Amino acid sequence: MSTLRIALAQIDTCVGNLVTNASTVLAYAKRAAADHARIVAFPEMTLTGYPIEDLALRATFRQAAWDTAADLAQTLQQEGLGDLYVVVGTIGTDHDNGKPRNRLVVLHEGQVVAGYDKHFLPNYGVFDEFRIFSAGERSTVLTIDGVRVGVAICEDIWQEGGPVADLAGQGIDLLLTINGSPYEEGKGHIRQELAARRAAEVNAPIIYLNQVGGQDDLVFDGGSFVLDTDGTLLERSPMFMENLSFFTLDTNQTRQTPTTIAALPDPDEEVYTACVLGLKDYMAKNGFTGVTLGLSGGIDSALVAAMAADACGGENVWGISMPSMYSSDGSKDDAADLAHNLGAHYEVQPIEPLFMAFQDQLHLEGVSAENLQARIRGVIVMATSNSKNVLALATGNKSELACGYSTIYGDAVGGYAPIKDLFKTKVWQIARWRNKALTQGMGIGGLNVVGNEDGASGIMPASGVIIPVNSIEKAPSAELRPGQKDSDSLPEYALLDQVLAAYIEHAHGRADLIADGFDEQTVDTVMRLVDRAEWKRRQYPLGPKVSALAFGRDRRLPVTNAFRE
Amino acid sequence: MSTLRIALAQIDTCVGNLVTNASTVLAYAKRAAADHARIVAFPEMTLTGYPIEDLALRATFRQAAWDTAADLAQTLQQEGLGDLYVVVGTIGTDHDNGKPRNRLVVLHEGQVVAGYDKHFLPNYGVFDEFRIFSAGERSTVLTIDGVRVGVAICEDIWQEGGPVADLAGQGIDLLLTINGSPYEEGKGHIRQELAARRAAEVNAPIIYLNQVGGQDDLVFDGGSFVLDTDGTLLERSPMFMENLSFFTLDTNQTRQTPTTIAALPDPDEEVYTACVLGLKDYMAKNGFTGVTLGLSGGIDSALVAAMAADACGGENVWGISMPSMYSSDGSKDDAADLAHNLGAHYEVQPIEPLFMAFQDQLHLEGVSAENLQARIRGVIVMATSNSKNVLALATGNKSELACGYSTIYGDAVGGYAPIKDLFKTKVWQIARWRNKALTQGMGIGGLNVVGNEDGASGIMPASGVIIPVNSIEKAPSAELRPGQKDSDSLPEYALLDQVLAAYIEHAHGRADLIADGFDEQTVDTVMRLVDRAEWKRRQYPLGPKVSALAFGRDRRLPVTNAFRE
The missing domain is CATH 3.40.50.620 (HUPs)
Known part of the structure; x- marks a missing residue:
């Protein structure tokens, strides 16, 4: 057989809620099977939710996640879905050092039949994966109905080398990448350009499956897609909602047939x-x-x-x-x-x-009396x-948060x-x-x-x-006082927001900002306000660490955490 | 010459305050020279302060730190201290990828004459160094008056292999390690045992020089020390205060002469x-x-x-x-x-x-009325x-913070x-x-x-x-109401604190806690309270990330930050 029908299950998971996440997988697997899929793929760390932060370090959580994957494989089998290949993300353990791993597993015929561990662990911006995971070293190719499917997890396709380079040398028919890629304004086209490069590199179509939904301070926007080997868009799931879509790979064709392509919202929407x-x-x-x-x-x-x-x-x-x-x-x-x-x-x-x-x-007088009102x-x-x-x-x-212009x-x-x-x-x-x-x-x-x-x-x-x-x-x-205007204390927002963007988002220093054309007084005002505002954003959790584990930067736990074992 | 007199400058720095930190270095260097030291060593990241978190990512900060080191070398020379070897920590830049490095530099004869980059970058507990630094690859031996001094930075001695293993193969007369090791109850003896192992490994005495002082939620306890090759304590600086002490290495002797050994405080003190x-x-x-x-x-x-x-x-x-x-x-x-x-x-x-x-x-009624009072x-x-x-x-x-027992x-x-x-x-x-x-x-x-x-x-x-x-x-x-007692809502503290220690500090799960001998009801009460309390500890900074850089887990800036460029 040279065709393979794949379902893209773009779902919304909840950190720590192994039971509900597994139920969602089961429900989508049923729908995928009913529509004749051979494979159904779910996002990064489906069963555990993502990102799990230091919850990864809890041994009982890793054990429970493992049990959930094994139980789910059996349930799928019992429900008559043993034939289906169910690709889910979860947490694993590195047998060498006991450290957690960010793992993809394949459930089939009642068993966990294959696994792949994320190779590149992002540790910048919102990501802390080097902190909690050890890195996988091997690439994995699934052969299903004679079709060779290489797999990758999120950051694996953002870095040069590693598993994608490895897969490129092995000859695959499809690259399947499961992701937990947080939303950023305008990030969609960056993902698509990147995926197109990887498709070219492995000389095969690529499936980019993303998580959807909010988790604490992150929003995952979904927008999963499939690109042909030449970068042509073959499928796109809608942004910001759960979705199940399908793509049929025909290895006899050099060009694949496009399927549903969801419209993109306008930038403000x-x-x-x-x-x-x-x-x-x-x-x-x-x-x-x-x-x-x-x-x-x-x-x-x-x-x-x-x-x-x-x-x-x-x-x-x-x-x-x-x-x-x-x-x-x-x-x-x-x-x-x-x-x-x-x-x-x-x-x-x-x-x-x-x-x-x-x-x-x-x-009270002055600012103290103003703060009292607030x-x-x-x-x-x-x-x-x-x-x-x-x-x-x-x-x-963000402007007032950046400047500490709040009580x-x-x-x-x-x-x-x-x-x-x-x-x-x-x-x-x-x-x-x-x-x-x-x-x-x-x-x-x-x-x-x-x-x-x-x-x-x-x-x-x-x-x-x-x-x-x-x-x-x-x-x-x-x-807070008669006739008060924000512009009494802050530069006009049209200007302020430009300075803030340059200072915060582009990390420009004082000299850079002046070279950007902002006047010295504005630059000094904004820098002084912003540098001081960190103090407001970090109240109470701040206090001296005395023990091996204090609350604060020692323990990084998700706020949303449904795990109770 | 076969003796080398080294001053241990255990100082308190301030993150971002390059000017003040450099002044402190100059003042201690003068005192060290006046007491005939050949080398004066300062803690990890002396000039920049430590830990600097994402301030490391600001290019103007790295440039200013570099200028500070170069200016300080000249000032030392102008003040007649050009002969002295001044070992300070600072930030460097990796010329391959532009990433910051955690660097040790040696100031001598008006120049920055040598450098070493930290090899092992801790990324657990309070540490995020893999996030902001790239790792050094080379070990460094300073030869001063014929004495071979190997150098290391903090985590370098906590991991097996790396620069210490390398130095062990090169034959050194002294291992000098500069540290920013945060206080934890009872950590002093762990450091000393570790240092003794490294002294044996390199077959030479070891100087463990630590930072002192508070920085945001960390306290650095000082307590610097020198161990002989066989682990004998030769010097110990007091805890919790700035200090300058001296140690003279005589390479003709197999046993070094002890000097001042400060008493340790009792555990409660x-x-x-x-x-x-x-x-x-x-x-x-x-x-x-x-x-x-x-x-x-x-x-x-x-x-x-x-x-x-x-x-x-x-x-x-x-x-x-x-x-x-x-x-x-x-x-x-x-x-x-x-x-x-x-x-x-x-x-x-x-x-x-x-x-x-x-x-x-x-x-208001009930808890709402109680909260109103608070x-x-x-x-x-x-x-x-x-x-x-x-x-x-x-x-x-910590007990009430853990349980969220506060308004x-x-x-x-x-x-x-x-x-x-x-x-x-x-x-x-x-x-x-x-x-x-x-x-x-x-x-x-x-x-x-x-x-x-x-x-x-x-x-x-x-x-x-x-x-x-x-x-x-x-x-x-x-x-907050008539006759209210904490024990109405919480287990007795003698019990609660034991459960909390097991759950939080030892990451025991529910089954472990019951195996520890705690009753089920207490375990469930405490777990429910603790798991929920994260919500209270993470107010306001929580909100959706929309841009490439949001406040919250994207940007990790020190609260104390005196840098203004």
Whole structure:
């Protein structure tokens, strides 16, 4: 036989939840078999979830993962799927040194019949794999119905040499790579270019199968694809949703037949959907069904509220307006309009009586009194979080997080910060896009969103927008003293965001920034703010390490962790 | 010549503060030369500070560090110290791939005359060196006055093979290792046993020179030492303080002559001093001269206040008693006594009026109402922190941090948590020791402590104790509802701390813990609490990554960072 039908199961797993992850594999395997697949492939570390961080170091976890793979192989057999080759990621153990390994296994005829260990262990950016895994040394080729399938795991195709170079010398018919590649704006085309180079290198088509879903602070965007030997796109799965697609390899043909190619979202939709999916999955995987947040009438809280309503339905969003003596009427109206547009709960808790009660005792002035207002709001948001058992959302954006332009334990309160990685100028852009998406009836990354006909709330506001135009257009202000504007303390955002991008994302130093054309005073202001802000981002976990294992940088555990053994 | 006089400069550096670090090197080099040293050795990454985390990835920082080393070599020459061999740690660049390297350089006759790059890059526990450095491949032997000195950096001696094995084959007269080895309880003897093995391996005496001082959540304990070829201790520097000591190697002798051997602190003094030094340095390196904290009358805040007074003087400690309707009179008295004993500022801010003001609006019940009390206290502590520009201290211990038994944004408020790595049972033990140290007039790690004759405050309380006995002996309670005790929610601490040690420090799973003899119910309670508490420890930085570089696990920057270029 010279054809091989492969199912690409782009699924959303949960770290530590071996039982649920195995069930998902079984369900997709059934669907794959029903559609005549010989192989069904799942993402990197399917059974364990990914990334598992230091949970990998727990021996009971590795044992349980091993048992899960063995049990799953038997269950597949019992369910009449023994013929199917099920390729899943999991954790293994290096028999030489006992260290964990990032492993791909093949389940077939009730057994774990083959394995491959990831060779290149990324240890930059968000990755810490050299910390927890030892590296595999051998390449693996599966021969199925006479077709030679080489396998690789994620970083293996990002580095020169290693298993791909090895496979290139062995003559394979297909390269199958399973991935847990986190979302970054515009990363899709980088993956595709890279995969095209590897297809050329091994002289065969390549399947790039990616994980989908949010895990703590990462979002996996899916967007799995198949390229022909010459780089032609043969298949593309949608981004940001679970999906099962099929590709049939015919080794008698030099050109393969294309199949379904999902459309790509536009760049703003892509970012918006990534944020919504990250929040939605964080809630689901940590047992939250609703959220609460302060609604100031400003753009940050408005965008976060819209994302939250799209993630869990407006009826599960508790918005709290907490006006002070410095809040403008416009701000209060904008907050109310927003909540109405989203179908969210809306409550007004004026902070003035509370502020006066504190001031009777504390007599604070200046920034201390400004922070007090923000902290009273933080207390109210957390009271709602506790009493309604909903997740508190922090509404800070990347510009203010970078500069420390927020009150710690005040507006920075929250268990999850949906827009913490969006610069302020991007916040405005995405908010405008969200309004446009509504009026044009555009879908949003397959999500069931507020305002769309099939949306959770089905509301179409009379104003024709979700986010009040005033929230987008007015000059940003913390409203903590009369007439305050962000621009009193920070450069204008259009400039600030450029400096921040150069300083943070491109690691430019002072001299580089001045050479970039930014004026000295702006550069010095921004550098001073950014360098100091790390202090705010790292409260409480900071304290001296005394024992062999302290909390903090010693132990790197996933927040989402369903493992209980 | 067959003798070589070496100065061991055990100094405290600051990450990013190239100028100050270079000045300290110059000052110690002068003292070393005045006492006829030929070589003066400094700790790992002396010029840059250590650990520098992702600051290593900034090109301007590497350039500035390089310039600093070159300038320092010239300054030493100009100051008449050109003859001296000055061994310092710094950052280098790998010319093949542009990656940073963890480098040792030798300054002599106005030049950087030799270099060695760390071979083994630790990437476990608190270490992330594989992430930021590339590994050196060559060993280096310095020949000075005919004496062959092999060099190594920290982890190089912790792993088998590598540069030490290489040096063993080359015949050296002395092994000099420069270190940034963080403190852990009881680690001193492990280092010494290891060094003895390496001395035997290279068949020569070994100098183990360690950094001292606090850097973010690490404390470096110093305790540098020299061992003879047979492992005999020849020199030991004191722990927890800067120090310059000397050792003269005579290659004509098979046994070297011992010199100063500093006494070791007792185990409780060691832990206490580590916590005080960590706090003291965190304050100094981040520009704080005072602290504030809530004084509940309980043991945690009492011990933290004592540490703070020992770190910065009682007159720089602002203690705030914040009684509620549930606070016992005993608690209020204990808080007042403690502040008096420490010579600390003491203020009473009843929270009942504030609590009533919130409840008029919020009508909270149960745990939500308990958390409200703790959060009102958090607001007051932060108000003091802001208005007096002092560091807020969190008083949580490791047992409650592990179990999440605290109110986020409430008692967990603070920029630094001095006892976050002490289990509750250890808190009691250390508090008792601190009282005993006072009454016996014992020194504390060379620190100028409250109550000692030469102490900063010079107070000897009439009670004969610093920490009120009642704070140590009463049953622990959060006092957030009538008659509340910690034991209502947690196993007794004597048991809890054992389970926590087994679960956290030894990574025992559920089955292991039951095999350890703990009952199932306790095991399940503790595992559930601990697994959930990660959520509390990781607030706000958590949110979806959208760009190539987000805050959170992407960028790992030191909090203390004085670099401004």
